[in-house]
Amino acid sequence: MFIEILIVGLSLGAIYALIAIGYSMVYGILKLMNFAHGDTYAFGSFICWMLLTKYDLNPILSIIIAMIVGGVIASIVEILAYRPLRAPEYRNISMISALGVAYIIQNTSENFWSRQVHSFPSIISAPFVSILGIQIPTTQYLTLGIVIVVVGGLNLFLKYHKVGKAILCASQDIPASSLMGIPINRTISIVYLLGGMIGVIGGVLYASSYNVLSISMGFSGTIVAFEASVFGGIGSINGALVGALILGLLHSLVGFYISTAYRDVITFAVLIIVLLVRPKGILGRYVEEKV
Amino acid sequence: MEKNRKIIVFILVVALSFLLPSFVKNYYWLGIFNLILMYSILCLSLNLIFGFTNLLSVGHAAFYGIGAYTTAILLTRYHFPFLPSLLLSGLIALFIGFLLSITTSRVRGDYFTVITIVFGEIFRLIMQNWVKFSGGAVGIVGLPAPQLFSWRIISEKDFYFLGLVLFWFTYLTLSLLVKSKFGRAFIAIREDELAASTMGINVVMYKILSFSIGCFYAGLAGSYYAVYNTAIAPSSFTLDESCLMIIMVVLGGIGNLTATISGVIVMLVATEVFRPLYHYRLLLIGLIMVIVLVRYPYGILGIFNKIASMRKKYSYRKV
Numbered sequence: 215m216f217i218e219i220l221i222v223g224l225s226l227g228a229i230y231a232l233i234a235i236g237y238s239m240v241y242g243i244l245k246l247m248n249f250a251h252g253d254t255y256a257f258g259s260f261i262c263w264m265l266l267t268k269y270d271l272n273p274i275l276s277i278i279i280a281m282i283v284g285g286v287i288a289s290i291v292e293i294l295a296y297r298p299l300r301a302p303e304y305r306n307i308s309m310i311s312a313l314g315v316a317y318i319i320q321n322t323s324e325n326f327w328s329r330q331v332h333s334f335p336s337i338i339s340a341p342f343v344s345i346l347g348i349q350i351p352t353t354q355y356l357t358l359g360i361v362i363v364v365v366g367g368l369n370l371f372l373k374y375h376k377v378g379k380a381i382l383c384a385s386q387d388i389p390a391s392s393l394m395g396i397p398i399n400r401t402i403s404i405v406y407l408l409g410g411m412i413g414v415i416g417g418v419l420y421a422s423s424y425n426v427l428s429i430s431m432g433f434s435g436t437i438v439a440f441e442a443s444v445f446g447g448i449g450s451i452n453g454a455l456v457g458a459l460i461l462g463l464l465h466s467l468v469g470f471y472i473s474t475a476y477r478d479v480i481t482f483a484v485l486i487i488v489l490l491v492r493p494k495g496i497l498g499r500y501v502e503e504k505v
Numbered sequence: 506m507e508k509n510r511k512i513i514v515f516i517l518v519v520a521l522s523f524l525l526p527s528f529v530k531n532y533y534w535l536g537i538f539n540l541i542l543m544y545s546i547l548c549l550s551l552n553l554i555f556g557f558t559n560l561l562s563v564g565h566a567a568f569y570g571i572g573a574y575t576t577a578i579l580l581t582r583y584h585f586p587f588l589p590s591l592l593l594s595g596l597i598a599l600f601i602g603f604l605l606s607i608t609t610s611r612v613r614g615d616y617f618t619v620i621t622i623v624f625g626e627i628f629r630l631i632m633q634n635w636v637k638f639s640g641g642a643v644g645i646v647g648l649p650a651p652q653l654f655s656w657r658i659i660s661e662k663d664f665y666f667l668g669l670v671l672f673w674f675t676y677l678t679l680s681l682l683v684k685s686k687f688g689r690a691f692i693a694i695r696e697d698e699l700a701a702s703t704m705g706i707n708v709v710m711y712k713i714l715s716f717s718i719g720c721f722y723a724g725l726a727g728s729y730y731a732v733y734n735t736a737i738a739p740s741s742f743t744l745d746e747s748c749l750m751i752i753m754v755v756l757g758g759i760g761n762l763t764a765t766i767s768g769v770i771v772m773l774v775a776t777e778v779f780r781p782l783y784h785y786r787l788l789l790i791g792l793i794m795v796i797v798l799v800r801y802p803y804g805i806l807g808i809f810n811k812i813a814s815m816r817k818k819y820s821y822r823k824v
Binding site for chain 1: 555559561608609611612613615616618619620622623624626627630631634744748751752755756759784785786787788790791792793794795798799802803
């Protein structure tokens with residue numbers, strides 16, 4: 215039983231990782247807590263659900279369309295609501311306009327798809343696979359695989375591609391990298407686009423492995439992304455991955471062995487303890503403050 | 506001269522606020538005024554924490570909830586009189602705020618924000634699940650009407666006066682506080698924490714002080730909410746509620762107490778005005794937030810400043 219719970223927890227953590235990575239990338243470059251992230255990926259997941267159930271589209275095609283929609287929305291939001299407030303002294307204010315955007319997206323998707331919980335079709339036909347006598351749903355393995363591919367690809371992209379390098383530069387110092395000729399506005403739009411797209415994959419995977427889809431997923435997703443990135447150290451992609459995996463494991467282990475009612479309380483308490491011991495998260499870098 | 510004029514205007518405003526119920530007889534509007542007063546207390550105290558000391562707390566609803574639960578439990582189970590329970594609500598919120606800020610004094614910036622969010626959620630979840638203590642998701646119902654000496658507070662109008670007294674108490678004490686040595690220290694920390702510490706300001710102590718004082722007023726507001734609503738449930742103290750308070754503070758103008766009240770009024774009146782458009786309410790509120798903030802990052806205060814500077818220009822031209 216323990217191994218099953220472990221694998222379920224890992225795959226849950228992997229989904230959290232996809233949601234958290236987009237969030238953490240935005241934080242890394244702009245130091246902005248993007249409250250609209252959750253609602254953007256929920257919107258994308260609803261698009262995917264609509265394409266799957268109403269138009270009977272091919273799952274892969276509908277995921278790709280949903281990803282593009284999610285990414286485009288995220289970057290439009292950036293241009294309209296965050297770009298005018300990018301100056302460091304407006305940092306806290308841009309967070310509130312992010313919250314306003316979250317309200318707008320949430321309300322729009324509520325008007326399109328209502329507040330009730332919808333059932334999401336499973337994308338994969340074979341429900342269970344048995345390895346060494348352990349029964350595990352196929353989606354869990356698929357999720358883990360997708361996360362490994364996405365995170366690996368993203369790391370390679372950031373390390374070797376020109377645009378990826380530009381993103382890393384901008385996350386270190388925006389004025390200096392704009393002096394070096396990096397197009398800051400375009401780079402930031404790309405970060406939002408990528409974050410939105412990866413978030414939608416996470417949302418679709420979550421919805422298809424638990425067969426539910428609802429609007430409240432958006433806000434709780436923001437909180438999960440926030441927790442996961444803080445666990446790992448905000449701003450680093452691998453930190454978000456580690457944080458998300460720990461969070462997923464904690465959720466499934468505490469939920470099974472201790473109590474489901476107090477599951478969130480216990481995870482939150484662990485989060486506070488981690489922050490008290492390591493105020494910058496598990497993989498967080500300590501940067502000396504310059505005067 | 507300038508100071509005298511300010512004092513006269515202030516006294517006039519206070520007098521008007523006490524006379525208001527003799528003009529407004531409508532209970533619906535009095536109810537909205539009561540909400541405005543309560544949220545003003547919450548947002549003024551949050552502005553002390555966030556606007557003056559730059560500690561972004563997204564868990565203010567938890568302290569508001571602590572106040573509400575304290576009063577509810579004291580009134581229904583121990584039959585305490587109202588005044589001591591009001592004070593105790595504030596003090597317990599202050600104490601818990603003190604404990605939270607002292608344990609997290611090492612944690613800075615956004616990590617502090619995370620801790621406040623998490624604390625708020627922990628509070629709500631415990632209240633929801635600890636049925637014996639807090640009544641679970643149903644909460645505590647049937648609070649008796651509060652009695653202050655011989656004044657039985659029962660009608661909408663009575664609650665207006667109670668709220669008004671609490672509100673002016675909050676407003677006055679906080680305005681005095683931010684103009685004192687403490688307030689200057691808070692502002693110094695907001696502007697530059699490192700510079701403040703090199704100037705000899707005990708950053709940790711002042712942060713703890715600001716946070717705990719802010720929590721005290723949130724506890725008072727919670728106590729008022731509990732007796733006004735006569736029933737409380739964990740669903741009133743959610744993360745959304747904390748976000749709403751932050752929105753009101755930012756929409757009014759960070760670091761200005763009077764502007765905070767305008768933010769509260771705009772948000773609550775907008776909620777009421779858009780009530781018929783139920784399906785688009787949140788959308789419209791979000792649009793207002795984004796448009797106002799993108800155009801005027803310092804909120805409604807920024808709009809006023811703009812008008813003031815335009816008037817000044819105009820009067821110069823006349824001369």
